[in-house]
Amino acid sequence: MTAAPPPVHDLLGIGIGPFDLGLAALAEPLDDVTAVFLDQREGFSWHAGMLIEGTTLQVPFLADLVTMADPTSRYSFLAWLKATGRLYQFYIRESFYPLRAEYDQYCRWVADQLPTLRWGRRVTSVVRVADPTADGAPGDYVFEVTAETAHGVEKYCAKHLVLGTGTQPRLPAQLQGLEGAGPVVHTSDYLPRRAALVASGSVTVVGSGQSAAEVYRDLLDGCGTAPGEHRLDWVTRSPRFFPMEYTKLTLEMTSPEYTDHYVSLPAELRDVLGREQRNLYKGISGDLVDDIYDTLYRKSALGAEVPTTLLSDTEVTAARFDADGADGAGEYVLTLRHAQLGTTAEHRTRALVAATGYAATVPGFLAPGLVNLDHRGRYAVTRDYTVDDDRRIHVVGGEEHTHGVTAPDLGFGAWRNSVILADVTGREPYPTERRIAFQQFGLPASRVEPVETTDSQPDDEMEAAR
Missing domain, CATH: 3.50.50.60 (FAD/NAD(P)-binding domain)
Known part of the structure; x- marks a missing residue:
């Protein structure tokens, strides 16, 4: 007897760090999204080797998993404080910056409440297969994800993927x-x-x-x-x-506008800026x-x-x-x-x-040609965080070379997850701010004059940008 095909999820995340955990928390209340998230670990853990007593986050508590997308979410840091009887103590402490150990405990609390998380699943392959729920028309495909567990092999199918496999110690x-x-x-x-x-x-x-x-x-x-x-x-x-540079106008670089500007730059210039801007984060x-x-x-x-x-x-x-x-x-x-x-x-x-530090890598379980890569073998990430031609594979936390300082920023994770959920649902369940900065990161379009080039002038885009 032929086994029934696995159900087709709208969204499947691979890797459950803070970014994918936040995505799972934001997806959970949406009626039009079925989601599942896989991780090879047995439970949530966030930088366990560096939870030194007394150390704090370098971002305020508002940079939790959900608040910047949905301040009313029951998965907020303040909701965790209330649920654990620590809200007034945090209030009296008068510091925006949670302890690192607190943040880890908060994430574990959220993870314990989400039924969409699957631990102990080591993904071994991701391929495209025909959509078993479609009518067989050309282009009707889903992603088939194979994962090994302690009890055997499991298969999952999804219309959209989110790669949150994180970085590895370097x-x-x-x-x-x-x-x-x-x-x-x-x-x-x-x-x-x-x-x-x-x-x-x-x-x-x-x-x-x-x-x-x-x-x-x-x-x-x-x-x-x-x-x-x-x-x-x-x-x-x-x-x-x-x-760390923490002045307010510098913090505006963790904005949609600066991300737009950064993505528009030539790859070579982004690489230079990435090295120069490290002290920002x-x-x-x-x-x-x-x-x-x-x-x-x-x-x-x-x-x-x-x-x-x-x-x-x-x-x-x-x-x-x-x-x-x-x-x-x-x-x-x-x-x-x-x-x-x-x-x-x-x-x-x-x-x-x-x-x-740490380095991002492209996981070996992805089928050849499934994602677009740049000339250095890194994800070729578009502005809306996709890495495939059909805009159905998203990356979270692996796009520092394309998106700059917002990629590793905990406070920007909820904004990025809002963009991903808009792509998955075809609507905007969590409205995203398009302008938050007082400054501009390029010349206003009406003031930009065309540059005339001659044989003696550099026509290379990188040299012109410099």
Whole structure:
């Protein structure tokens, strides 16, 4: 007997991070959307390795899963506070910025209420097949998604896909393949390895941004010369310890208008801007920078030299493990190069923390030709977050190279999800704001004059943009 085909969902999401979780929460009350979301993990977890006590989000609580699309949603952060009896405590605290651990708990609370989430499903393939519910006309197709579970293989069908597989920890080539007695830990795995790092007696943090600063500050309390304490160093390529730029006109860059502007730029120029704008969202919170300084000052006031070094504008160009290091315990030997001086030196440490960020990848389960890619093998994402010719495959969180600073921004996730649900439903269940910024990110059309080109002028779009 032939098995019945699986039901056809309107929407299927692969990966359940905050962005797809927010999409699931916004889709749940819509009568004209049937949805299902798959994830290979056994439950929701958000940066578990970096939920350091006392650390906060760098965005206000309004940047939750749903509020910027639907302030009345029962899945808002404020609704979670009320449900858990913490609303008045949060009110009295008088801070817009939730604790990171709070945000994780809030997301778990939302996930527990959504019947559309399927955990323990590892997607192995996505292909196009004929729509079993259609009349067989040309172009009637759906996406068939195959997933492995602990109990066997499952198949799902959907008219629209949302790829929310997120990013993977990135370890630079210089730090790959190191074999030694001490740990080499990416920040994504920091908390489970913290005890081993401290026990090593000497830790070096390599990288920049908020994660590097949070790890450095967390380890700084135990940094000292007394028995059981450790040495701590921080090496960053950044010319200085950049605070995140958080002025209001700069924040307007997380807007639909700036996204329109950014998407319209040549790909080469976007890549340049992406590198230049990292401190807009990958910088360190100003309060944390000050707290690190104040902690160093407090420790130095005790009279003893604090066993720590902060090296900026310094790159790790090579690394090896020396088994015959100090006390026979072995050490990592880093070759450091100072960018301004052009000089090099060796730095020895028994443990390494790589605060080297994350990289987006195109998952291997997608059938060849299913999505459009650019010349560098990245998603070729359109303005409305689609990556296929029929505008039925959306990407969330993997479009930083095409959409700029709004891609990783938690506060913009609800806006993007509103666009996706408008495409799925053919209506606008959550109205999207088109203009929110006071400034303009290009010349008004009526004032733009055509540029005359001659043989001596660059006709390359990139050079002209520069």
